[in-house]
Amino acid sequence: MIRFALFGVGLIGSVHANNIATHPGTTLQYVYDVNAEAAQRAAARYGARVALSPDEIWATYDVDAVLIASSTNTHADLLSGAIKARKPVYCEKPIDLNIERVKTVVQEAYHSNLPIMIGFSRRFDENHLGVREAIQNGAIGNIEMMHLVSRAQEPPPISYVKVSGGQFRDQTIHFFDLVCWLADAAPVEVYAAGAVLVDPAIGEAGDIDTSMLILRMPNGALCHIDNSRRTTYGYDERIEAFGSAGMVQSNLKPTREVALYKGTKTISDGLHASWFERLQPSFAVALATFVQVLEGNNVPYPSLMDGLRAQIIAEAAIESLHAHQPVKITYWQPE
Numbered sequence: 495m496i497r498f499a500l501f502g503v504g505l506i507g508s509v510h511a512n513n514i515a516t517h518p519g520t521t522l523q524y525v526y527d528v529n530a531e532a533a534q535r536a537a538a539r540y541g542a543r544v545a546l547s548p549d550e551i552w553a554t555y556d557v558d559a560v561l562i563a564s565s566t567n568t569h570a571d572l573l574s575g576a577i578k579a580r581k582p583v584y585c586e587k588p589i590d591l592n593i594e595r596v597k598t599v600v601q602e603a604y605h606s607n608l609p610i611m612i613g614f615s616r617r618f619d620e621n622h623l624g625v626r627e628a629i630q631n632g633a634i635g636n637i638e639m640m641h642l643v644s645r646a647q648e649p650p651p652i653s654y655v656k657v658s659g660g661q662f663r664d665q666t667i668h669f670f671d672l673v674c675w676l677a678d679a680a681p682v683e684v685y686a687a688g689a690v691l692v693d694p695a696i697g698e699a700g701d702i703d704t705s706m707l708i709l710r711m712p713n714g715a716l717c718h719i720d721n722s723r724r725t726t727y728g729y730d731e732r733i734e735a736f737g738s739a740g741m742v743q744s745n746l747k748p749t750r751e752v753a754l755y756k757g758t759k760t761i762s763d764g765l766h767a768s769w770f771e772r773l774q775p776s777f778a779v780a781l782a783t784f785v786q787v788l789e790g791n792n793v794p795y796p797s798l799m800d801g802l803r804a805q806i807i808a809e810a811a812i813e814s815l816h817a818h819q820p821v822k823i824t825y826w827q828p829e
């Protein structure tokens with residue numbers, strides 16, 4: 495049984511707590527959250543202990559792995575603590591708000607040989623996996639264009655927006671990772687344009703809520719990502735890859751595949767109410783994959799280096815947004 499310590503039991507931490515408790519090979523041993531009441535609630539629900547500080551977890555022998563699901567601005571310190579304590583980590587995206595801090599923690603981890611997985615949970619969505627399979631087995635030939643749509647049903651609370659690092663580091667980062675994972679290549683250039691069209695409070699917090707990006711891939715292929723923080727029709731996520739020999743799509747996923755034909759109209763079920771309902775299964779698959787890694791299986795997973803790569807793209811996109819021009823992406827490697 496793999497004993498987990500969980501940092502952060504907010505929205506996504508609660509999902510992870512439930513997945514750890516229900517996976518047959520894992521148990522929730524400790525919970526730590528600066529919100530002591532939330533920690534107590536989660537611990538009571540899953541029979542875990544409440545840790546009074548991260549140090550308590552680093553010092554204990556009865557924790558085999560940690561899951562970091564606290565606010566983004568806490569990830570790097572917790573990652574650093576876990577590396578020093580030699581605990582394997584599943585860490586939510588993004589690694590940190592500050593790219594220099596990200597590089598420091600990546601350097602700390604580089605020679606540690608510890609499994610560190612970043613929460614790019616969309617890689618575990620069965621439809622997105624189908625797109626990758628079609629690309630990787632050559633079914634669509636050479637990729638020439640990709641189109642990714644990321645439109646959330648409603649903005650997160652302003653308190654979340656303020657510590658999220660902004661739309662590119664928070665929302666689009668999943669799609670930067672997907673582009674690299676799907677194409678097995680990293681973009682060389684990005685052009686980003688953004689606007690505040692959904693909620694002026696997001697603009698006042700220094701962020702944007704609507705954006706379009708164009709990424710240029712090393713083979714010249716072009717990739718378009720569009721992001722919104724609001725739809726009026728549920729959660730809208732789609733991927734299309736167009737190649738020299740065909741095209742593959744991960745389509746909109748309705749709640750049910752039911753269509754009612756009546757007169758001259760067809761009435762179909764609509765989209766999931768939120769990103770969580772649409773993507774919920776992928777979180778359990780991601781955890782199960784991490785467990786396989788911890789058990790010594792050679793399975794692919796989104797690594798800390800993948801987290802770094804996506805974050806470098808996000809930083810270049812932010813630079814492009816402010817400069818109103820394309821920016822070359824320079825990657826960085828630990829030594």
Ligand SMILES: NC(=O)c1ccc[n+]([C@@H]2O[C@H](COP(=O)([O-])OP(=O)(O)OC[C@H]3O[C@@H](n4cnc5c(N)ncnc54)[C@H](O)[C@@H]3O)[C@@H](O)[C@H]2O)c1
Nearest residue numbers: 502503504505506527528529563564565566568586587613
């Ligand atoms: N993979 C995904 O699709 C996905 C989805 C949602 C959120 N996330 C990521 O998960 C993280 C949390 O997001 P959320 O939506 O659950 O936010 P949230 O605000 O709902 O929860 C954050 C929790 O962290 C706790 N916290 C804050 N500082 C802490 C510290 N120093 N130590 C321990 N706990 C601390 C807060 O009290 C809160 O309970 C963010 O980094 C976010 O980017 C990933």
